[in-house]
Amino acid sequence: MKNDTGKARRRMDELVELISHHDRKYYIEDAPEISDYEYDMLMKELIALEAEHPKLIQPDSPTRRVSGAPLDEFAQVEHKVHMLSLDNCYSVEELKEYDRRVRKWLKEETVEYVVEIKIDGLGIALLYEDGLLSRAATRGDGRVGEDVTANVKTIRSIPLRLNSSSGFSTLEVRGEAYIPVDEFRRMNREREETGLQAFANPRNAAAGSIRQLDPKVAAARPLDAIFYTLSYSAEPAPDTHSGCLDALRDAGLKTSPAVSVFDTIDDVIQYVSSWETKRDRMEYEMDGMVVKVNSIEQQRRLGATAKNPRWAIAYKFPAKQMTTTLLDIQVQVGRTGALTPVAILDPVDIGGVTVSRATLHNEGEIARKDLMIGDRVLVERAGDVIPQVVKPIVEARTGSEQRYQMPALCPACGSETAREEDEAVRRCDNATCPAQIKERLAHFCSRDAMDIEGVGPSLVDVLVDTGLVHDVSELYDLTPEALIGLEGIAEKSSRSIVAAIDASRAKGFERLLFALGIRHVGFTTARDIAFAFTSIEALKSAAVEDLSRVHGVGEVVASSIRRFFYNPANVELIERLKAAGLSVATEGHRSGPLQGKTFVFTGEMRSMTRQEAIGAVEALGGDVGSSVTKSTDFVVVGDSPGSKAQKARKMNKAILSEEEFLTMIGRG
Ligand SMILES: [Zn+2]
The missing domain is CATH 1.10.287.610 (Helix hairpin bin)
Structure with missing residues (x-):
């Protein structure tokens, strides 16, 4: 004992x-x-x-005592009636228990409750005398607050004079000064742009603004306020709390936008619960709901403890912010090669969800927030958003915290990573990086790239997940037998997929160059580069200056190509593709046998697809048009041709059968 x-x-x-x-x-x-x-x-x-x-x-x-003491700089004012803080509860059970207590104290069965939203801001009290706003004070320690009249007068939603028709002239009213969420975000963006420290949350921003010594600064802040209690009135006031709120509204004061009156605690609970999901969509930060006994006479009988009134309780929503320890920072490689630092946290319950990881966006963000491994950090979970690290608790540092540096090597493949100028994100450009393989494989097989029919995103998923394909070169090792059964593939389609893969070997250097997925190298750029350098060997050893001479290739594209070929993993991949029989060179746009000739295709060919035919023409230096025009030289007519065949005849263009076309490209 x-x-x-x-x-x-x-x-x-x-x-x-x-x-x-x-x-x-x-x-x-x-x-x-x-x-x-x-x-x-x-x-x-x-x-x-x-x-x-x-x-x-x-x-x-x-x-x-009620916590907090006023700052010295502001004049101190005594509240007309002590500003007590509300008792808090966090569960439905506690609300039911509160209801039982209220009924016991009152020895009455009939109790009406008023429910209001609770905005997370700074508590203020306004005094109106003879209808004019004469004083505004912060809550302070509940008995004595700070005189912030000059700052509060800058809040436009607060009337400087009460509506005379309301019948009120002298009263004290309590409320909450706050900054709406949208305004808070905008304000923080502006502060960051001008190098000022961002506010941690809307409440801190509101408190910091109200307690500005210079009213001009406060006036520039997007402050707002709502009022929830008529604490003193020289004139007769309504005998219910909801009636008082109506009267305050009539007097010109902004009150809670959602005030509801209920007869039973069950209805209160239902209403309160419905707001838990709505809170993230509101224009202000809510931290709960306030439940008050509606009858003023019952409120008087209930009275207060030393700290809290007995006639009201705040139901707090699950916390959205908690502090925990930043144990480590790990790097994730995204599907497109972007390296994202992730905070590894000592697991903490935030509003009923265990949070052990939070995104840190990029290395600049870590520097901006001044995060160190081992820091105590404030973590926030808002709505469906991924948890965020708000800030480190710098005051809690012990000296054992470690600065963090982004790894120079990709954690997924070990390749060197690079961060382009003017870009926040660091990237891995290894075309065989396991973290990126699905994205790169899907791009490689896509229509504008190697155009391999039948290998779409879902088959790509399966090919990678079953370990059949580790990089794009392994596509060319696939057999029909290996594909049967995957994604419900039958024997016939397994053969056509392998045939499509086979056919892609002849697609041409420019398509391969695009299919490799070099950053900033789009379809047209790939084509221009392929025809300018004609072989992958020449491209591999090209300097940035040589590359920059190609039409449409600037410094950024040239550097990206250099980086790609600087990575040994990419060079090895190209060797494997070469060994698989893919074209890694072109005769060049100007030097092929079909140079200067333009082809148009119509109808289906039996021996090859449209894409293969286009590839064959382009590989020999020819061009392919989509419609018959003056500059068309040959129109290739397959089975069931369209109107292009008629037009070609009308325009006296040379018409080729499939056999004649095959002879022309040397495959007859
Ligand atoms: Zn990598």
Whole structure:
């Protein structure tokens, strides 16, 4: 027993110290080190221990006073009525328990509840005298706050004079000053652009803005405010809370946009739950709902504890921010070769979801946020968005934290990585990188590239997942037998797929160049480069200056090509493709036997596909047009030809049968 008491005393001392520290960070410095949820849990633990050991309660316990002290710079003002904070709860069970307590205290069966949304901002109190806004104060310690009248007057939604028709002239009203989410994002973007530090969240931004010593700065901030309590009125006020809110609206004050009145706690719970999913779509940051007893007479009878009114409770939504430790930073290679750093976190529950990883976007982001491995970090989960690391808790550093450097080598394949000028992202350009193989294989087989019919994205998935293909060169080792049964492929289609792969060997150097997926090398660029350099050997040894002479090839494209051939993995891949019989050279656009001749195809050929035929013409220096024009030299007519055949006859163009065409290209 004695031992237990000693243990409790030590923990209580520790909690008092911890909470006081976090109070200072939150209320005075606007630089919280832990989330509100974690703070509330510390407080709950202390309250429970104090209930168990009332003799051990310290005179300076944070449960004995409302937290926070005003800053020296602002004039201090005493609130007309003490601003108590609301008791918090986090579950439906606690709401039911609250309802039972209320009914017990009141000794009454009939209780009406008003439910309002709870915006996460800075609590303020306005005093109107003779209809004019005479004073605005922050909550401060609940008894004495800071005079922020000049700043609050800059908030346009706050009336400087009450509507005289409302019947009110002297009153005190409480509410929340906040910055809407969209405005918060815009403001942070602007701050980043001008080199100012971004605010951690909308609440901090609102608090920092209201507590500006210079009202001009506050005026430039997108502040807004809503009001939720009529705390004092010289004139008679309605006898229900919902009635008071209506009266405040009539007086010209902005109130909660969603106020509802319910007879039972079950209806309250249903309503509150419906908002949990809506919260991420709202224009303001919500941290919960407030449930209040509607009758003012019942409120008076319920009264308050030293800290909280008994007639209201805040139902907090699951926390969206928590602090945890940044254990490591790992790098993921995306399908297109982009290296993305990922934060590996000490697993933490954020609003019912265990978060152990968060995206860090790119290396610039790590530098901008000044993250170090081993840091305590604030992590946020908003809606469906991937968890984000908001910021490190710099104050919590011990000196053992390590700076992070992005790896020079790709973690998936070991190739050197590069970051292009003006690009935030570092990339791996290895065409055989296992992380990128699906994307690269699908591109290689696509219509504009090697045009291999039957090998689409779903077959690519299976080919890679079953280990049949590790890079594009292994496509050429596939046999019909290996394909049967995959993706429901029957014998017949397995043979036609292998035939399509075979046929792609003759597609021509320019298509292969495009199919390799060199960054910035599009279809037309590949063609221009292929005809300018005529062979992969010449291209491999071309300097950036040589490459830049090609039409449409700038510094960026030239450097990208250089980097590609600088990577030994890519050179080896080209050797394997060469060994598989693919064309790695062209006669050149100007030097082929069909140079200067333009072909048009119509109808189906029996011995080859349209794409193969086009490839054959291009490989011999000829051009292919899509319609018969003045410049058409030959029209190749296959089975079931279209109107192009008639047009060719009308225009007296040379018409070739499939056999004549095959003879012309040397395959007769
Ligand atoms: Zn790689």
